[in-house]
Amino acid sequence: MSTPTTVDTPTTPEEPRRAGWLREHSELGVSVLLFLIGVLVLTDALTMDVDIAQRGPIGPTTVPLVVGAGLLxxxxxxxVDVLxxxxxxAEGGEDIDLSEPGDWRTVLLLTGVFLGNAVLIGPLGFPVSGALLFWGSAYxxxxxxxxxxxxxxxxxxxITFYVFNNLLGVxxxxxxxxxxL
Known part of the structure; x- marks a missing residue:
C-alpha cells in the first residue's frame, strides 16, 4: 500500500520574479523616503506663517524651500539611477559583524535620554536638561x-545655551x- 504524496501548489511565476525585482531595486525605498520627506518639508515651508516685514532678501522660508527642492x-x-x-x-570601511544582533540596550538608553530631555527641557531649562542629555548619551x-x-x-x-541664547539670538x-547665566 503506497502512501499518497502531497503536491505543493506552485506559486505563480510572477511572485518570485516580483520579489527578485524588489530585492534588486531595494534602493527605491530610500528614494521614496527622500521624496516623502521633501514633500513634507516643502508643504511646511509653503504653509509657514511668515511676517511680511523681513530684513534682507532671504526670508525664513528660503532654506526649507531649498532643502525640500533638493530632497525631491x-x-x-x-x-532614475536605480531603475x-x-x-x-557596499560599505568597505565598516568594522561591524552583521551576523551579531543589534545592541538594543544602547538604543533604549539613548531613546530614554532623548525622551527625558524632551520632558525636562521646559521645567528645568536647557542648561540642566542639556547636561543630562550629554551625560546620558555618553553613558x-x-x-x-x-x-x-x-x-x-x-x-x-x-556653552551651548550661551552661544544659542546670547550670540545667535535663538x-x-x-x-x-x-x-x-
Missing amino acids: IVAVLLA RGGRGE ALGSRHHHRDPLIAAVLSV PLPGGPLMGV
Missing part, C-alpha cells in the same frame, strides 16, 4: 568616567538658572 531632486535622480541598473557600493554609548563626564556635560550644556528655555 535627489529622490528623482536616485530613482537604470545602478547599485549602491549610553559606553563612557564610564563618572567624575569627568558630568562636568564635561555641564560645561558643554552651558531663545532656549533657561529654567531656574536663567538669572545665573
